[in-house]
Amino acid sequence: MGAHSDLDAVTAPVATARGLPNAHYVSDEIFAEERDAVLFKSWSGIGFAKDVPEPGDAKPINFLDMPLVMIRDKTGALGVFQNTCRHRGMILIEEAKKIEGAIRCPYHSWCYALNGDLRATPHVGGPGNNIHDDIKRDELGLIRIRSYVWRDVVFVNISGDAPEFAEVHADLIARWAEFDKPLYHGGPDSSFELTVKSNWKLAVENYCESYHLPWVHPGLNVYSRLEDHYHIEVPGEYSGQGSHVYTQIKGENGEVFPDFPELGSKWDQAGEWVSLFPNVLFGVQRDHAFAILLEPISTCETVEHVEIYYAAPPEDTPELEALRDKNVQQWREIFEEDIFVVEGMQKGRHGVMFDGGKFSPAMDGPTHLFHHWIAAKLAEARG
Amino acid sequence: MAQAGGETEAECFYLTHAYVFALQTDAPERAVLNARLVALGREAPLPCGG
Numbered sequence: 056m057g058a059h060s061d062l063d064a065v066t067a068p069v070a071t072a073r074g075l076p077n078a079h080y081v082s083d084e085i086f087a088e089e090r091d092a093v094l095f096k097s098w099s100g101i102g103f104a105k106d107v108p109e110p111g112d113a114k115p116i117n118f119l120d121m122p123l124v125m126i127r128d129k130t131g132a133l134g135v136f137q138n139t140c141r142h143r144g145m146i147l148i149e150e151a152k153k154i155e156g157a158i159r160c161p162y163h164s165w166c167y168a169l170n171g172d173l174r175a176t177p178h179v180g181g182p183g184n185n186i187h188d189d190i191k192r193d194e195l196g197l198i199r200i201r202s203y204v205w206r207d208v209v210f211v212n213i214s215g216d217a218p219e220f221a222e223v224h225a226d227l228i229a230r231w232a233e234f235d236k237p238l239y240h241g242g243p244d245s246s247f248e249l250t251v252k253s254n255w256k257l258a259v260e261n262y263c264e265s266y267h268l269p270w271v272h273p274g275l276n277v278y279s280r281l282e283d284h285y286h287i288e289v290p291g292e293y294s295g296q297g298s299h300v301y302t303q304i305k306g307e308n309g310e311v312f313p314d315f316p317e318l319g320s321k322w323d324q325a326g327e328w329v330s331l332f333p334n335v336l337f338g339v340q341r342d343h344a345f346a347i348l349l350e351p352i353s354t355c356e357t358v359e360h361v362e363i364y365y366a367a368p369p370e371d372t373p374e375l376e377a378l379r380d381k382n383v384q385q386w387r388e389i390f391e392e393d394i395f396v397v398e399g400m401q402k403g404r405h406g407v408m409f410d411g412g413k414f415s416p417a418m419d420g421p422t423h424l425f426h427h428w429i430a431a432k433l434a435e436a437r438g
Numbered sequence: 439m440a441q442a443g444g445e446t447e448a449e450c451f452y453l454t455h456a457y458v459f460a461l462q463t464d465a466p467e468r469a470v471l472n473a474r475l476v477a478l479g480r481e482a483p484l485p486c487g488g
Contacts, residue, residue: 156464166461174484177458183450185457185481192482 092436295329
């Protein structure tokens, strides 16, 4: 069976479709193909704006072996550049730091402004001569990568030719317009990472569905039952689940987190959790939100970067510190419960007789939507 | 030290090093150092606010 017919089976309607073939989870060759055709061609999440909060802050990011750096410039704008000196290709910034004035390449001290402009080329014309007719500084600035910050996640389009982020994701931006409010990170303890021995797509697929709730998240299922969940499916953009019965976490004395301001009554008891294709998972509730950035490390390893945000700064709500700790522990427990099924699917994909799997039309629509999107992206790239 | 170096080449060499580190650290001396190098034909002027 050829690769072409395998993808046709994926893009069939959910009732008759099969899932992506095993190779999409175990083949280094297809991992590399998906890097280019999916992750580099789309708007992919690579980091969080809160990690470069002040002008001068710089943080290097390795995105699928592409060396990038996030920089907050003097105006406060966040830019993403290739972390490569235009001279001889040296890596410029090895670890997160504050740039006081200019970025100096450690090799030959070419210096770049925070906006990427090339400012100095010492001795380029010979010792003591910093100019040369063939070195045109305005042509040798840092390579800027298209970027967009949404809900504190830094997205990039490496290929440079994707439609604008706001155009691609107009639907979710509109759906969650009420949540377009300042997000305050919960502090150092509201960040955590989980490493899963699985292909990044399995973490997306698992997040898309509520089907596994009763079996994998028995504690969550007590107050957020399977029957209270609904599918969210927007072809080509995102899919996931919502709940009609969101229950706020309460502290020992009944305290709750403050709500995001001016939310409609729907959100009194609703929560929504979506996978924004390709690699960022979001959750919104009346009183907190989170983002999970899936960092593909290899074909079979992914790091999940989890960040939790609130409607008020933690420094203004010290009395809620214990509740924030409880909240992060609760989410951590839920996401850790998912590890064995995500890693289990990865192991199962090595079963050569597995045909990609069968979708429940009633329960696996959001998951199939993601498979369909991946297959369509690959088919487009293969021509 | 750059001035004590004597010859223009040596002066510019050391001025360059001082200039690079002034750029890197956002030291106020960067403008003066840049101007001296520009005057000697060894550097491009800093842009406004640079």
